[in-house]
Amino acid sequence: MEIWRLPISASQRGKLISAGYTSLSSLSSISSSDLARELKVSESEAMNILNVASHSRGPETSNASCSIVEGAQSAWDMLHDEESLMHITTSSADLDNILGGGIHCKEVTEIGWSSLSLIVNSVLKYKLTTAFGSESIIFMLIGGVPGIGKTQLGIQIAVNVQIPNDFGGLGGKAVYIDTEGSFMVERAFQIAEACIEDMSEYNRFLRKDFQECKIKMQPQDILENIFYFRICSYTEQIALINYLDKFLSAHKDVKVIVVDSVTFHFRQDFDDMALRTRVLSGMALKLMNLAKRFSLAVVLLNQVTTKHTEASLQLALALGDSWSHTCTNRIVLYWNGNERYAYIDKSPSLRSASAAYSVTARGIRNSSSSCKRIKMM
Amino acid sequence: MTPQSLLQLTSQKCTTGCPILDRFLYGGIPCDSITEIVAESGSGKTQICLQLSLHAQLPVSHGGLAASSLYLHTEFPFPFRRLHQLCLSFRSSNAHHFPVNDNPCDRIFVQSVHTADHLLEIMSKTDPFIENSKNQVPVRLIVIDSIAALFRSDFDNTPFELKRRSSLFFKISSKLKALAKRFNLAVLVTNQVVDLVGPNEGINGLRIGNFGCLHTSGRRVCPALGLAWANCVNSRLFLSRNEEVIREENEKSNGQSCDFVKKKMRKLYVVFAPHLPESSCEFEITREGLFGVER
Numbered sequence: 001m002e003i004w005r006l007p008i009s010a011s012q013r014g015k016l017i018s019a020g021y022t023s024l025s026s027l028s029s030i031s032s033s034d035l036a037r038e039l040k041v042s043e044s045e046a047m048n049i050l051n052v053a054s055h056s057r058g059p060e061t062s063n064a065s066c067s068i069v070e071g072a073q074s075a076w077d078m079l080h081d082e083e084s085l086m087h088i089t090t091s092s093a094d095l096d097n098i099l100g101g102g103i104h105c106k107e108v109t110e111i112g113w114s115s116l117s118l119i120v121n122s123v124l125k126y127k128l129t130t131a132f133g134s135e136s137i138i139f140m141l142i143g144g145v146p147g148i149g150k151t152q153l154g155i156q157i158a159v160n161v162q163i164p165n166d167f168g169g170l171g172g173k174a175v176y177i178d179t180e181g182s183f184m185v186e187r188a189f190q191i192a193e194a195c196i197e198d199m200s201e202y203n204r205f206l207r208k209d210f211q212e213c214k215i216k217m218q219p220q221d222i223l224e225n226i227f228y229f230r231i232c233s234y235t236e237q238i239a240l241i242n243y244l245d246k247f248l249s250a251h252k253d254v255k256v257i258v259v260d261s262v263t264f265h266f267r268q269d270f271d272d273m274a275l276r277t278r279v280l281s282g283m284a285l286k287l288m289n290l291a292k293r294f295s296l297a298v299v300l301l302n303q304v305t306t307k308h309t310e311a312s313l314q315l316a317l318a319l320g321d322s323w324s325h326t327c328t329n330r331i332v333l334y335w336n337g338n339e340r341y342a343y344i345d346k347s348p349s350l351r352s353a354s355a356a357y358s359v360t361a362r363g364i365r366n367s368s369s370s371c372k373r374i375k376m377m
Numbered sequence: 378m379t380p381q382s383l384l385q386l387t388s389q390k391c392t393t394g395c396p397i398l399d400r401f402l403y404g405g406i407p408c409d410s411i412t413e414i415v416a417e418s419g420s421g422k423t424q425i426c427l428q429l430s431l432h433a434q435l436p437v438s439h440g441g442l443a444a445s446s447l448y449l450h451t452e453f454p455f456p457f458r459r460l461h462q463l464c465l466s467f468r469s470s471n472a473h474h475f476p477v478n479d480n481p482c483d484r485i486f487v488q489s490v491h492t493a494d495h496l497l498e499i500m501s502k503t504d505p506f507i508e509n510s511k512n513q514v515p516v517r518l519i520v521i522d523s524i525a526a527l528f529r530s531d532f533d534n535t536p537f538e539l540k541r542r543s544s545l546f547f548k549i550s551s552k553l554k555a556l557a558k559r560f561n562l563a564v565l566v567t568n569q570v571v572d573l574v575g576p577n578e579g580i581n582g583l584r585i586g587n588f589g590c591l592h593t594s595g596r597r598v599c600p601a602l603g604l605a606w607a608n609c610v611n612s613r614l615f616l617s618r619n620e621e622v623i624r625e626e627n628e629k630s631n632g633q634s635c636d637f638v639k640k641k642m643r644k645l646y647v648v649f650a651p652h653l654p655e656s657s658c659e660f661e662i663t664r665e666g667l668f669g670v671e672r
Contacts, residue, residue: 145604184652
């Protein structure tokens with residue numbers, strides 16, 4: 001429920017809105033003295049506003065469509081909610097499988113809820129199945145070496161989130177934050193074209209009449225629905241993430257935020273590592289918040305770096321250990337022989353597994369040799 | 378802050394001057410992006426750089442950028458003679474684009490760089506330089522030949538020094554990317570190779586890009602500057618040079634005799650690039666420049 005429906009005076013409403021309180025839930029956890037100070041009104045007046053607000057949301061709480069206090073929903077309700085969740089496909093069935101896409105609804109649900117923790121490691125960003133739903137968020141970190149296909153995965157996700165509901169997709173839009181300059185429009189166009197072709201193929205197969213849909217969707221439309229931000233410094237990156245709040249309020253149909261890569265600008269000029277950690281976790285928190293408020297998925301891509309431990313070199317995700325704590329789901333992309341693999345490194349609900357994928361002209365697909373692989377097992 | 382429209386954001390490419398290579402690279406070297414060329418010495422890195430700085434001057438309708446270029450060289454001496462030679466053939470084959478008595482070399486700004494800090498200092502002055510160049514022919518191409526020469530001697534092999542070194546990589550790269558974005562520049566950087574010892578793929582068994590091993594002159598090599606620098610570039614190309622012995626059988630009246638002919642085989646590989654598939658293309662270097670060979 002929005003603030004302008006509250007039975008309070010126009011001046012009070014104006015003060016509330018200009019102080020940033022636009023929804024009732026934003027008033028749920030504030031004390032009257034804090035509110036009085038922020039709005040520059042008397043404490044009794046603030047108390048009055050809070051009373052009115054808690055009255056207005058009283059009846060709504062009971063039908064649980066808007067829980068004001070975190071966790072006010074029972075686990076049973078949550079389970080039901082989550083069963084209606086949708087997934088973004090990665091276009092690689094094997095990859096979807098290990099990510100629980102479409103199959104392990106329950107697990108995905110849990111991912112959704114534990115999205116309180118963000119996915120922050122992006123070494124390589126690869127495929128993520130993200131669960132979406134009224135209250136679920138996925139925070140995912142994908143990491144890998146250069147050339148493994150992180151950017152390809154990011155583009156694929158930004159395209160796939162737009163697959164219409166009729167085709168089992170989300171029909172949403174994407175925000176793509178490019179810090180490295182690796183996003184190529186021509187590549188996005190190719191992937192979008194292939195995605196539309198696949199949908200019409202699917203159409204024909206099922207003999208359903210989605211004719212209209214087919215005609216409506218053009219690669220140009222898909223490109224138009226990717227909000228692309230190019231970032232050239234870490235200050236810009238922080239500013240943009242602060243601004244996203246406003247942007248997403250105006251674009252409620254955004255269902256995924258892809259950051260490619262979250263790491264790049266933080267790997268220079270930070271002599272004070274403690275400061276860097278604070279800035280990064282602040283950013284992660286904000287993204288998590290956005291994911292929750294707008295029920296969207298956040299996919300972060302990370303680079304890999306080598307770590308010196310006891311005179312040996314180890315491969316590790318960039319930005320240190322505290323960053324890896326913040327992410328709920330972490331996927332590492334790596335080479336195995338001549339094949340690309342994705343490995344679930346950390347997830348509260350998915351068992352660790354790996355799947356081969358390949359990067360083709362049409363985008364991310366199952367590895368061509370996966371049939372052989374299954375036989376071997 | 379508003380998002381950029383992808384429909385208006387067309388990625389411009391700068392022609393390499395060879396239609397076969399252009400087709401292989403989907404049009405040439407992309408703007409607003411860093412392209413790296415890795416190769417051992419004598420493989421043609423500098424040739425590509427020189428050729429690109431000339432062809433960037435072609436009008437946009439002919440695949441160029443209608444622009445001048447900034448050439449930062451760290452390896453001495455700068456190959457003026459070769460540039461002049463390439464310039465002559467460039468001018469004769471594109472005479473109609475340039476007035477008589479016009480010298481394309483006038484639009485290549487050459488600057489020597491001695492250390493990494495020197496490079497940063499130069500780059501901080503590049504903004505106003507490019508800004509001013511807009512009045513005449515704008516600078517739309519930056520070449521750094523080579524980045525490896527700046528880093529291969531000055532740093533010790535200790536964790537502290539390596540950390541300082543990779544921090545410098547990211548500083549240089551983000552500055553280059555910011556310039557590339559602001560002025561829509563193409564950036565071409567060359568890098569050297571190091572020999573690979575031991576059975577592993579890559580250094581410490583770390584494979585970067587499409588190929589497990591890169592071979593040149595019969596040796597196994599991998600790009601210098603390690604993983605940190607690999608994170609800093611958008612695309613990486615590799616040039617190999619191998620000598621192939623081809624047996625030519627000459628049928629003569631008195632029977633058969635065999636001649637062994639040594640032939641240089643040069644190949645260009647895509648190690649990784651956001652817009653290019655794994656592929657390779659043969660090329661040769663002639664007096665007129667570097668050209669792809671179609672088989």
